[in-house]
Each structure stands twice: as C-alpha cells, then as structure tokens.
Amino acid sequence: MLIAITRTVSRSIVNCELTHLARTPIDIERARHQHAQYELALRSLGLAVLSLPEEPALADSVFVEDTALVLDECAVILRPGADSRRPETASIAQALAPYRPLMHIQAPARIDGGDLLCADRHIYAGLSTRSDLDAIHQLQAFLSPHGYEVQAVPVRDCLHLKSAVTQVAPDLLLINPDWVDQHHFRGMRFIEVDPDEPYAANAVRIGKTLIYPDIFTNTARRLEREGLQLVSVEIDELSKAEGAVTCCSLIFQA
Ligand code: CIR
Numbered sequence: 001m002l003i004a005i006t007r008t009v010s011r012s013i014v015n016c017e018l019t020h021l022a023r024t025p026i027d028i029e030r031a032r033h034q035h036a037q038y039e040l041a042l043r044s045l046g047l048a049v050l051s052l053p054e055e056p057a058l059a060d061s062v063f064v065e066d067t068a069l070v071l072d073e074c075a076v077i078l079r080p081g082a083d084s085r086r087p088e089t090a091s092i093a094q095a096l097a098p099y100r101p102l103m104h105i106q107a108p109a110r111i112d113g114g115d116l117l118c119a120d121r122h123i124y125a126g127l128s129t130r131s132d133l134d135a136i137h138q139l140q141a142f143l144s145p146h147g148y149e150v151q152a153v154p155v156r157d158c159l160h161l162k163s164a165v166t167q168v169a170p171d172l173l174l175i176n177p178d179w180v181d182q183h184h185f186r187g188m189r190f191i192e193v194d195p196d197e198p199y200a201a202n203a204v205r206i207g208k209t210l211i212y213p214d215i216f217t218n219t220a221r222r223l224e225r226e227g228l229q230l231v232s233v234e235i236d237e238l239s240k241a242e243g244a245v246t247c248c249s250l251i252f253q254a
Contacts, residue, residue, distance in 0.1 A: 001046075002047045002251060002253060003048050003050055003099070003252055004050065005250040006050070006051050007052040007053075007062050009031045010057075010061050011054065012059045014026050016059045017085065018241070020159060020242065021240065026237060026241060034237050035062060035238065037233055038211070039051060045206045045211075047251065052064075052091060052092075052095060055088065058087060058088050059084065060082070060084070061088045062238070062248060063243050064088075064092060064250050065246055065249065066078065066088070066130075068093075068113060070100060070251075071100075071143070073100075074101045074103055074143075074146070075099070075101070076104070076143075077089050077093045077096075077102055077105065078111050080110065080112050081110040081128075085112075096250075100252075103142045109132060110131060110134075110135055111125070111130070111132070111135035112128070113250075114126075114130070114159065115155075115160045119167055119188075121148050122149050122151065123149065124151055125153065125161070126154075126160055126162070130159070131160075136150055136152050151184070153184045154181075159242055162202055162244070162246050163202060164180040165179075165201055166202050166203050166204075168191065168228055169205075169208075169226070169228065172188065172190070173190050174190075174201050174202075174203055175190050175193070176200070177190075178198065192222075197219050201219075202245055203245060204246050210228055210231070211230075211231050211245050212245065
C-alpha cells in the first residue's frame with residue numbers, strides 16, 4: 001500500500017521562507033482547508049495518509065517533501081537549505097523510522113527534497129539556492145550501493161528543480177524550459193507548460209493519475225491531450241508560501 005506523510009499547516013505559516021515571491025497575507029483557515037482537500041485527493045487515490053500533528057513554531061513544516069528522500073531500500077533525512085527549516089527533520093525521521101533504514105545528510109551540506117526528482121534508478125538533483133554539490137555527492141555515496149545514479153542539474157529563476165520539472169508518465173516530463181534545460185534529461189519526452197503558466201510544471205504522479213492545481217487550465221489541457229487523468233486541487237493559498245503540490249507529501253510504498 002502507498003503511504004503519504006503529510007503535516008497540518010502551521011499557525012506560523014505567515015512567517016514562511018520566501019525567495020521569488022513577495023509576501024502577501026495568507027489565510028490560515030483557507031490554507032488548512034485546501035490542505036485537507038489535498039489529503040482527501042490522496043485518499044481518493046487509495047493512499048493511506050499519515051497526517052503528522054502541527055508544528056506551531058515551524059512556519060514551513062507543511063512542506064514535508066523537503067525533509068527526506070524515501071526510496072524502496074532506505075530513506076535519506078535531508079538537511080534543508082534554509083536554516084529555519086532544519087528542525088523540521090526530527091519528527092519526519094521519527095515517522096519514517098518504522099518503514100525504512102535511515103541515513104542522514106551531514107553538515108554543512110544542504111539539500112531540499114524539492115530538488116530531487118526520481119525516475120526509477122536515476123535521481124536528478126537540482127543545484128538551486130537550497131541545494132549544493134556536497135549534499136549531492138553524499139547522496140550518490142549513500143545510494144550507489146543500491147544501484148542509483150545521481151545527476152546534478154542546474155536550475156534558474158525558481159525555488160527548486162521540481163518547480164521546473166516533474167515526471168508525469170514513465171518517459172514523460174512536464175517542464176518549464178525557462179527554468180531548466182531539457183538536454184539534462186536524456187531519453188525523456190516533454191510536455192512544456194503553457195507560457196502564461198510558469199508555475200505549472202509541478203504535479204504529483206500516482207500511477208496513471210496526477211494531482212494537479214486547478215488554476216493551470218491551459219497546461220491541464222496539454223496533459224489531458226496526452227491521455228493523463230487529473231485530480232484537480234485548489235492550492236493557491238499554499239502557493240503564497242511558494243508551496244506546490246509535490247511539496248505537501250512524502251509518498252512511498254509501505
Ligand atoms: C520554502 O521557501 O522553503 C517554503 N516557503 C516553500 C517550500 C516549497 N517546497 C517545495 O516546493 N518542495
């Protein structure tokens with residue numbers, strides 16, 4: 001069975017980290033409602049949702065994706081690039097310990113899970129303002145005994161690699177070519193986001209279905225033309241904190 005770890009939106013989300021967006025007021029109740037709908041979407045696709053309690057003092061703690069990389073063989077507890085986010089990992093390590101042997105990225109290396117895109121045994125690792133080569137080398141050392149290859153991929157003008165590109169089918173990537181170059185992804189096909197929807201490259205893939213923001217209607221049509229099925233969610237309140245759909249869960253096989 002697939003498990004999704006999530007975490008309730010923190011009451012302090014208004015103090016979230018922001019890199020590319022200006023701060024605008026966040027309605028916490030609306031953000032919590034949208035997050036609950038997102039959890040419902042995961043459940044509707046058959047996932048068991050393990051919803052962790054709120055971390056009132058950790059503004060960005062709803063974005064659990066950034067704290068760990070969970071593979072079939074092990075989980076790597078990451079060292080998030082923003083100082084304020086480091087304390088988020090302790091409770092995630094506790095939650096993952098029953099399911100996987102844990103490894104830990106060591107200081108001073110920094111890496112956010114939003115920069116890790118796994119395509120089978122190939123892991124693309126974004127070089128962003130949050131993630132560095134030291135962490136990518138540590139990952140490679142942890143994971144090559146399990147047969148994984150880790151490839152560094154530079155990104156620009158966006159927060160994470162998965163702001164710019166996510167996988168939507170076995171050989172198919174949804175991409176914003178302004179933020180990452182296609183030539184890094186050898187052997188893959190691409191759907192480009194609609195130019196009016198630069199934030200539209202982030203989708204959660206569960207089997208043949210995508211959990212996808214309702215606001216990117218033009219890009220959604222491109223995905224549907226490829227025969228992909230979408231479960232659409234409202235996520236605009238969490239987007240004000242620079243969150244997207246992948247960042248709100250850690251999904252793995254129990
Ligand atoms: C941050 O800047 O860390 C948060 N405000 C947003 C993190 C979003 N995470 C993700 O896309 N994986």
